[in-house]
Amino acid sequence: MKKSITQEMAYRQSLMKYAEKYGVSRASRKYNKSRSYIYFWRVRRDGSVESLACQSRHPHSHPKQHTEAELKLIRDMHHRNPQFGLVELWHRLKQRGYTPRPESLFRVMRKPGMFPQKEKKKAYTPKPYQQMTHSGERIQVDVKVAPRRCIADPELLLFQYTAIDAFSRLRFLAAYPEQSTCSSADFLKRLVKWYAHRGIRVECVQTDNDFEFTNCFYNSKRDIPTLFEKTAAGLGIRHKLIRPYTPRHNSKLERSHCKDNEEFYASYKFFSFHNLQKQLTVRQRQYNTFPMRPLNWCSTNQV
16 A cells, blocks of 8 residues: 655655755755755666655664564464463463563563464344334333432432333323332232223333342342232233343333433423323323334324
């Protein structure tokens, strides 16, 4: 690959041409450069502009560089003992007369590639997403803790329960003073009534694996259903758990929480639990009447 012609290289090319035509002394006066400077670049120049580029100033050698005997000792020791780590290899070399520090050993071994190459991680290939065919087929449910900066009382804890229909993106919000399986069960009853009032029958709710929804990660309570699971079974609703530590499986709901952070919690402050309830009602109405691109620029109320 050719080097790009810098402004300094073009300047030196102009200087060399002027010196060839009018002499070194006249070029020295016109360009305000010493005669030794001009002679130096005349010797280096071979006719091309690339030859007038500055060369590397890195020294070719230094007094404490590795000798050929030391390099051979490193190669032989590493070849016989490839399982040794850097410090252990340096300790063994030191016993055989090696004097440089471990940092120098690391640089010498890295340059020829003596360290094993790290295996490249396989790129994640997402599975085909299961598209919903009608409203109510799957409702994503999760809890969001209200940010501390938005609450006036430092001892007050507030929680936002969110349900969103995976087909129509129709969203239901509710505020609760605690994050528990009792609050989750009550929210489930309320969301079923709220969606039923709009002609949507809830068939399945999808949640993460937190304690307010399931006991699957509690060894002592693994076989004991939570109140949320009992309520879902009593209402004839299937409870689906997402893969642990994989919030992207609740992507629509998580995205709506990001929008809440940007548009709701960044602009409001709450002084009580009832204040949050009132503000969430307004936020729910705004969200459900806002046009979305996935819905062909229709709002969730129009789907």
